[in-house]
Amino acid sequence: MNVRHGEPYIDGVEVQRRYRISVRTLRRWLKDEPLGFPQPFRINRRFLFKVSELDAWDARKGAAPEAPETAKGLPIVSEVIRTYGEFVKAMTARRAELNMTAIELDARSGMQEGYSNKLEHWQKSEHGRGMGTDTFPLWLGGLRVGIILVDLPRRPRVKRAA
Known part of the structure; x- marks a missing residue:
């Protein structure tokens, strides 16, 4: 977590971990204006998000940001x-x-x-x-992990060789 002008910030990777989303999903959220996801500012190649804005967005959406799925x-x-x-x-x-x-x-x-x-x-x-x-x-x-199989709502896409 970074602090700038007394305000804590997290980068895009930490936002992905926080919401358990991929980089594609994060990009989609940033482009989706009706969703109202907090917009980052950019320093070099890093996107930084204000933690307070993310918390406010969570509260508006009724999400618990730190509650991991189980x-x-x-x-x-x-x-x-x-x-x-x-x-x-x-x-x-x-x-x-x-x-x-x-x-x-x-x-x-x-x-x-x-x-x-x-x-x-x-x-x-x-x-x-x-x-x-x-x-x-x-x-x-x-790595102290296991595998759980779940039913997917639709069949996964298969990449075809070019």
């Missing part, structure tokens, strides 16, 4: 995941949220040293690896 009484720590790439991105974000290095994750999960780095960069290098049946529970356990 499933089976446990806090939800990611958005809906529809693809393997989104899964890897969520797992990488979770590791960063826990302030854990890839080597620490390897040690905690019981994976070979350097393996979680290969999992996180599965598409980006010739040494990347996709997750297998043996690795899946180790990776989840190392």
Whole structure:
């Protein structure tokens, strides 16, 4: 949280965490004038939002900003995941949220040293690896997360190869 002129501010990433939304949703909210979402100001490439304006918007909408959603009484720590790439991105974000290095994750999960780095960069290098049946529970356990399946209101879109 930043403070400017005695007023606390948070950046766009923190706003996304606060409302459990993606960057696309945040952009859509900012363009939707009838929604009345507080507008940020920009410093370099960062968007900063006044916390007081967000709190006022929450009060107007009847939302509880800091109340996390739960499933089976446990806090939800990611958005809906529809693809393997989104899964890897969520797992990488979770590791960063826990302030854990890839080597620490390897040690905690019981994976070979350097393996979680290969999992996180599965598409980006010739040494990347996709997750297998043996690795899946180790990776989840190392980050202290689980998976809950839910019915989606509509069928997920499938990207077609160009």
